[in-house]
Amino acid sequence: MKTAIVTGAARGIGLATARKFLAEGWAVALLDIEDATQADCPKTTLALRCDVSDPASVEAAVAAVGQRFGRIDALVNNAGIAIFKPLLETSLEEWNRVLAVNLTGPFIMAQAVAPWMTQGGAMVNITSISGLRASTLRVAYGTSKAGLAHLTKQLAAELAGLGIRVNAVAPGPVNTAMAQAVHTPEIRADYHDAIPLNRYGLESELAEVIFFLCSDKASYVTGQVMAVDGGFEGTGIGLTTLRAARRNL
Incomplete structure (x- = not known):
């Protein structure tokens, strides 16, 4: 049975991705700094506490996965944190912590997991549209x-x-619990105005793409950054005006 590791798997996109792998017959290790659930399929899941920015924590978690399942075929680097502050209010400690989890963590995980992929494998890093286009509060x-x-x-x-x-x-923009908590109605309306598909994405829609990239169906795809964003990254301004004009035709 193929085995996947998903970090940041306690909730949101990570948990949706873990459930997708399970539904496709994979074994899954759910890594998170908080407790993740094994309730879906306890025989083919392993929930481990892991701080991806800590090499010792990662080494122990990956060893436990290898011991339990004997192989690792996919790694999904989903764990991440966000601090939304203006540049002049962002402390060096906050800067270092965000980079430690979001960038150094995937580096550490990749180094630890690659030796286990003796029959080949796939890794998927969960970056963000914020890494492709700049915005305020996201330095x-x-x-x-x-x-x-x-x-x-x-x-x-x-x-x-x-x-x-x-x-x-x-x-x-994805309709996660975090987005629901921090995106005001005004911000949500702004996103809708700027997204050609005119809505937030679903966690399950992200999971489908992540699983595809880990599957044999993507066997000739590597080195790509795929925006799953309803067209947000690829468009400019004017959608609201164009929609209004179309309604008036």
Whole structure:
């Protein structure tokens, strides 16, 4: 049975992705700094506490996964944190912590997992639309995700010789619990105005793309950063006006 590791798997996109792998018949290790659930399929899941920015924690978690399942075929680097502050209010400690989790964490995980992928495998890094286009309040978060996009390409180049593919998914606005908590109605309306599909994405929609990139169906895809954002990254201004004009035709 193929085995996947999903970090940041206690909730949100990570948990949705873990459930997708389980539904497709994979074994899944759910790593999170908080407790993740094994309730879906206890025989084929392993929930472990892990701080991806701590090499010792990662080493112990990956060893436990290898001991339990005997193989690792996919790694989804989903764990991440966000601090939304203006540049002049972002402390060096906050900057360092965001980069430690969002950028150094995937580097540590990749180093630990790659030796287990003796039959080849796939890694998917969850970056963000904030790593592809700048915005206010995201000096640490956006920079960490932009770095992760390039790390994806670097890993793809270096690990291809081992039969390991590495890609990234850049979510746009997704209807996660965090988004529901921090996005005001005004912000949500702004996003709707700027997204061609005129809605937030679903966690399950992200999980589908992540699983595809880890599956054999994506066997010739590596080094790519795929925006899953309803068209947000690829468009400019004017959608609201164009929609209004279309309604008036």
